[in-house]
Amino acid sequence: MDVWGLFLAEDARDFDDAVSMYQKDDGSYMLGVHIADVSHYVRENTYLDREALLRGTSVYFTDYTVHMLPEKLSTDICSLKENADRLTLSVLMNISKTGEFISHEIFPSVIRNKKRFNYKEVQEILDDQNGPYLRELNLLSQLARLLHDIRHKKGSIDFDIPEPEFELDEKGVPTYMRFKERLWSHQIIEECMLMANKTVARYIRKEKHKMPFIYRVHDIPEYERIQEWFSYMELLGIKVTRFGIPVTPGKFQRAFEEALHQNNSAFIKQTALQVMMKAKYATEPLGHFGLACKDYTHFTSPIRRYPDLIVHRLLKKYLMNNKPDLELEDHLDTVARISSEAEQRALSAQRVYDKIKQMRFLKTKTGEISEGIITNVTAQGLQVELRDSCIEGFVPLYSLKNDYWYFDDRNLTLTGRRTQSRYKIGDIVTVRIVQIDIQQLKAEFCLEN
Incomplete structure (x- = not known):
């Protein structure tokens, strides 16, 4: 279908989602979330499919990407490019003017992305109240606030931890580090995707309750x-x-x-x-603690996540009222386990990559002074996180001169026996960057004054 109105594709390296919006005469919203139909091109049990399962997810670094799928698919054939017809799976959701879910439709479709914005462009249009698709953007913003408020009332937890990003020189050494800017336009798309994921999961549980499926679950913390x-x-x-x-x-x-x-x-x-349990994939709808909802799956990113690709295949099968194969449930258990493991590998790789870049960046700042917060106290010294970059380093006990230090393991404090100076978790301190060990991914600081 040649969809009217607005399409807002994600500001990323591959574009697998778009949205549409209009308001009905009764004041309710008609939100459309349209996701690239990767399952049309990646057929079940082909070499391409098996390789995608093993990779599990695309992994994004500053200077390159390890794609789950070949780039020809992920950045071209499946990508929802502007003014190009693309196969999609669409979820149309009718939501009341108070934010309550009314009804939905799920169906295969062909869309044409009329306009691809980036997040900053959308934010500027909303702030200035001037620009293309202003009415649709305002409706999306109104609906996103309603959905966010409802989530919050139910207990959904928004951590919004800042993500680092780097500018690199020709040798890959960071010359500048900052945190990614979090705009309201990001939240708009996030609310749309969350709603689509919930709608798909609820449809399977309520209307196809005996059908095998893959859910995204998050257990209650200990x-x-x-x-x-x-x-x-x-x-x-x-x-x-x-x-x-x-x-x-x-x-x-x-x-x-x-x-x-x-x-x-x-x-x-x-x-x-860190208190939370790790979210994972499962074949039972066990609920999602962090989002405070019973029904949740991953449907919106099949270009970069294998479980989303499986969800698309299952939806198309069930929409045609096809019965599942006898071996499907066992297969989905395997997919859930492998995908959860692949996700943790990818997160670990991204953490190590960020840590390496942070250490290389900090090495260029050796000798400089910065403010930090003490995050842990041990008998060996102080763990300090720099306030401007959130990079952690260690102040060894031997650098705390001119006193003998007593470690209180109950209250986690270091107290000078002669001066009675005391350091505890949460103290703001000024430190000098002494040395960086990139091999060990460790930074050594010393206290100033």
Whole structure:
């Protein structure tokens, strides 16, 4: 179908999603999420399919990408380019003017992307209230705020941890580091994709409840880890109201926001995220704690995630009322396990890559002075995170001269016996960057004054 209105494709290296929007006479919204139909080109059990399963996901680095699929597919044939007809799987959702879900349609389609914006362009149009597709963008923004508010009331947790990005010289050495800017336009698309993922999962559970499927699940965090987080907040001087069993998204959300109200830093967000269990793929709809919802899957990124590709295949099969093969359920269990493992490998690779770039960047700053926050205290010294870059380094005990230091392992403090100077978690300190060991991915600091 040649879809009217607005298409806003993701500002990325491959474009697998687009949206459409209009408002009905009764004031309700008609949101369309249209996703590249990769399953049309990557057929089941072909060499291409088996290789995609093993890779599991595309991995994005600053200067290159390890694609799950060949670039000819991911950046050309399947990519939703402007003014080009493309095969898609569409989800049309009718949502009331108060943000409540009314109905949906899911169907294979052919779309033509009328306009591809980047996030900054959309943000400028919304801020200036001037530009192409202004009415549709305003409707999308209105709906996104409604959906976000409803999610928040249900207990959905937004961590919004800043992601580093680097500018590299010709040798790959970072010359500049900053955090990616988070705009409201990013949130708009995120709300649209979340709604589409929920709608697809709910459709399968309610209307195709006996059919095998792949869900995205997130388990309840362990109560002991939450109590440890409460204790850590106390060491930081942050007062958070403790709660008991049962652990619910709403309870944790309120405690997390209570902490952020006192210290809205990336460090606090990271400590809360570490309490969470890892999200994974499963064949049962076990719910998603972080999003505070029962039904969730990954449908919106089949170019870069294998489970989304499988979800597309299953949807097309079930929309035709085809019965699943007897071996399908066992196969999906295998896909869920392999995809979860591949995701963790990709995340680990990205973390190591970022750490290497951070250390190489910091090496160019050797001798410079910066402000940091103490994130841990041990008998060996102080762990310090630089406030401007969130890069961690270590202040060894031997560099703390002119005193003998006593380590309190209960309160995690170092106290000077002669001067009675004390260092604890949460203290703001000024440090000098002493040396960087890129092989070990470690930075050594020393305290100034």
